[in-house]
Amino acid sequence: MSILVYIEQDQGKIKNSSLEAVSYASALSERSGGKVSVLGLGTIAEEDWELLGQAGAEAIYHVADERLNSGVIQAHAHMIALVYQQVNASTLVLAKSALGDAVAARLAVKLNAGLVSNVVGLPELSDGFVVKRSIFTGKAFVDTAITTENRILAIKKNTQPIKTDGTAVTVEKLTLELPESVFAAKITGKEKASGEVLLPEADIVVSGGRGLNGPENWGMIEDLADSLHAARGCSKPVSDLGWRPHHEHVGQTGVKVAPSLYIAIAISGAIQHLAGVNASRHIVVINKDPEAPFFKAADYGIVGDAFEIVPKLTEAIKALKQ
Amino acid sequence: MNILVCITHVPDTTSKIKFTAGNTQLDKTGVQFIIGPYDDYALARAVELKEETGGSITVLNVGEAETEPTLRKALAIGADEAIRVNAFPKDAYFVAEQIAHQAKEKDYDMILMGRESIDFNGGMVHGMVGELLGIPSVSPVMKLELEGKTARLDREIEGGKEFIEVALPFIAGCQEPIAEWKIPNMRGIMSARTKPLNVVDAVSMEQRTETRIYELPAPKGEVKIVENVDQLVELLKNDAKIL
Numbered sequence: 001m002s003i004l005v006y007i008e009q010d011q012g013k014i015k016n017s018s019l020e021a022v023s024y025a026s027a028l029s030e031r032s033g034g035k036v037s038v039l040g041l042g043t044i045a046e047e048d049w050e051l052l053g054q055a056g057a058e059a060i061y062h063v064a065d066e067r068l069n070s071g072v073i074q075a076h077a078h079m080i081a082l083v084y085q086q087v088n089a090s091t092l093v094l095a096k097s098a099l100g101d102a103v104a105a106r107l108a109v110k111l112n113a114g115l116v117s118n119v120v121g122l123p124e125l126s127d128g129f130v131v132k133r134s135i136f137t138g139k140a141f142v143d144t145a146i147t148t149e150n151r152i153l154a155i156k157k158n159t160q161p162i163k164t165d166g167t168a169v170t171v172e173k174l175t176l177e178l179p180e181s182v183f184a185a186k187i188t189g190k191e192k193a194s195g196e197v198l199l200p201e202a203d204i205v206v207s208g209g210r211g212l213n214g215p216e217n218w219g220m221i222e223d224l225a226d227s228l229h230a231a232r233g234c235s236k237p238v239s240d241l242g243w244r245p246h247h248e249h250v251g252q253t254g255v256k257v258a259p260s261l262y263i264a265i266a267i268s269g270a271i272q273h274l275a276g277v278n279a280s281r282h283i284v285v286i287n288k289d290p291e292a293p294f295f296k297a298a299d300y301g302i303v304g305d306a307f308e309i310v311p312k313l314t315e316a317i318k319a320l321k322q
Numbered sequence: 323m324n325i326l327v328c329i330t331h332v333p334d335t336t337s338k339i340k341f342t343a344g345n346t347q348l349d350k351t352g353v354q355f356i357i358g359p360y361d362d363y364a365l366a367r368a369v370e371l372k373e374e375t376g377g378s379i380t381v382l383n384v385g386e387a388e389t390e391p392t393l394r395k396a397l398a399i400g401a402d403e404a405i406r407v408n409a410f411p412k413d414a415y416f417v418a419e420q421i422a423h424q425a426k427e428k429d430y431d432m433i434l435m436g437r438e439s440i441d442f443n444g445g446m447v448h449g450m451v452g453e454l455l456g457i458p459s460v461s462p463v464m465k466l467e468l469e470g471k472t473a474r475l476d477r478e479i480e481g482g483k484e485f486i487e488v489a490l491p492f493i494a495g496c497q498e499p500i501a502e503w504k505i506p507n508m509r510g511i512m513s514a515r516t517k518p519l520n521v522v523d524a525v526s527m528e529q530r531t532e533t534r535i536y537e538l539p540a541p542k543g544e545v546k547i548v549e550n551v552d553q554l555v556e557l558l559k560n561d562a563k564i565l
Contacts, residue, residue, distance in 0.1 A: 010480065010481075070484065071477070071479060071484060073449070073458075073459060073460065074458060074459075077453075097480070098461070098462060098477075098478065098479060098480065099479075101438075101444075101445040101446065101449070101461070102445075102449050102459065102460075102461050102495075103449075104446065104449070105414075105418075105445075105446040105447070105448070105449025105450045105452075105453070105459070106449045106450070106452060106453040106459065108414075108415060108446065108449075108450055108453075108530075109415075109418075109450050109453035109454055110453060113530075114415075114530035114531045115414065115415065115444075115446060115530070115531070116531060117443070117444040117445065117446060118443055118444070130534065134443070135441065135442050135443060135536075136333075136339045136440070136441055136443075137440055137443060138539070139339045139538075139539070140339050140341070140536055140537065140538055140539070141536070141537050141538075141539070142533050142534070142535065142536045142537070143533070143534040143535045143537075144531050144532065144533050144534065145531065145532045145534060146530065146531050147529065147530060147531065147532060148530045184458045184488065184489065185458040185459075185460055185486050185487075185488040185492065186486065186487045186488065187484055187485065187486055188485045188486065188487050189484070189485040190479070190482065190483070190484050190485065191482045191483050191485075192479065192481050192482030192483075193481050193482055196481055198480040198481050199480065199481070200480055201480065204564075240499075245482075246464060246478065246498070246499060247478055247479075247480070247481060247482060247483070252335050252359070252440065253359050253360065253497065253498055256443075260564055261558070261562070261564050271335065271336050272335050272336075275335070278539070281562075282558075282562045282564060284554065284558070285545075295545050295547070296542075296545065297542060298545045299542075299543070299545060299546065299562070300545065300546050300547075300548060300554060300557050300558070300562075301545050301546070301547045301548070302547070302548055302549075302550070302551070302554055303547065309551060312551040313551045313554065313555070316551050316552065316555045317555065317565065320555060320559070320565055
């Protein structure tokens with residue numbers, strides 16, 4: 001069997017979650033055999049291609065069609081299906097993301113494939129092809145067997161460390177036709193913060209809650225996030241009140257994150273918020289209320305006033321990094 | 323405007339999740355079931371669209387008899403009729419096949435559902451239905467406006483949003499803030515009792531995935547409370563080995 005990995009780019013840079021997906025495929029191929037091919041769509045920075053070889057790609061295909069720079073779901077799905085058949089793949093691996101999910105679902109139908117999303121580990125092959133996936137918004141896991149010949153795995157962030165010891169591979173350019181019909185849902189524009197660390201991709205997240213009293217107090221959250229090269233998040237009330245944009249809302253009905261470090265500032269820790277952060281490796285809670293339920297879910301905590309603690313923490317981190 | 327809204331029947335977001343029968347089934351003891359929160363947004367937007375343009379809303383669930391109170395609640399919120407496809411929802415593909423089968427001869431102008439269910443979190447059903455029916459699928463949709471036969475959608479992307487224009491019919495996975503959740507009023511609850519709820523058989527198909535053994539995450543260790551920032555930085559550096 002051969003494995004195809006679909007990688008995503010953000011503003012021309014290959015996403016870390018996609019490098020994790022390539023590393024996952026490489027580890028999978030060590031277990032089950034099969035060549036690891038990678039497919040990139042749209043404009044991708046020249047210097048990023050070598051990261052794919054390092055992560056374990058054995059063949060790289062690139063369709064440079066600029067129309068694929070944005071998330072045209074059907075066009076991406078169409079293109080991946082063509083290449084999947086061309087390389088004779090039987091497994092497609094991709095990173096779970098807003099676009100990855102949307103594309104994977106259409107591909108499951110196109111390729112007659114069994115699809116498992118939110119995969120959190122390599123498969124067990126002793127009794128079929130069984131992968132563990134995260135369910136109930138991180139509150140449980142379930143072993144799931146795929147019983148079809150073709151398989152699609154959408155990998156949850158932070159499941160597989162990025163491999164860096166692979167060898168360089170030349171990129172093969174493909175020119176493939178896209179029918180007009182795949183552009184039926186037309187993207188007419190985009191609004192996107194530039195230069196920000198993407199929340200679902202981030203290794204460190206700094207989040208603020210209603211305890212910060214108002215949007216005017218977010219400066220210190222931004223300073224701390226910048227000092228850590230972290231993404232910014234917030235609780236649901238903060239996004240509902242319009243203090244912060246919705247794409248920063250972390251929780252059950254917002255973004256689910258899985259960073260190495262999650263810092264929660266002035267967030268009480270409602271169960272719906274915890275559902276969005278429970279996959280984090282380490283959680284720091286800063287709250288003036290010692291009874292805040294978030295402390296029970298934390299690894300480290302400071303009881304105290306965020307307005308005093310946060311600037312001090314930023315200074316300490318800056319000093320450490322100098 | 324004829325809208326199909328597909329809903330899930332899932333444990334309340336505050337439920338404590340546990341398993342039974344040798345960890346092969348969810349333990350439903352003491353668990354309150356609700357309309358999936360994302361589906362609830364989709365339904366709320368459908369009700370608003372119907373108020374603006376007229377038409378009818380059909381609400382659909384793939385599930386066994388126990389999901390009927392959830393369908394009745396959707397009728398109380400404003401759907402006109404309900405369909406229950408009588409089957410245990412084995413996986414996303416099974417559910418998608420059932421929805422596509424119900425939708426293909428009905429000419430719905432749009433099909434709405436939540437971006438994902440909060441039990442299995444796959445977020446796959448809308449895309450599968452779109453592909454099965456050969457219509458565009460868009461998700462996650464946070465705004466939906468109609469202009470004649472064209473819909474304008476905002477789709478959330480990492481760090482912002484994308485603006486999309488699509489002709490009817492299409493399918494969307496919805497999320498906040500597409501609409502405010504609607505709470506059924508007494509009149510809605512009364513009228514829901516007499517609205518049609520049709521139970522139909524599932525179409526049979528080959529199963530593609532099977533869930534085997536459930537497990538709970540390892541319990542979290544004790545939180546280490548520190549007095550000051552220096553101690554915290556020390557722990558992050560030497561205990562967590564992050565900084």
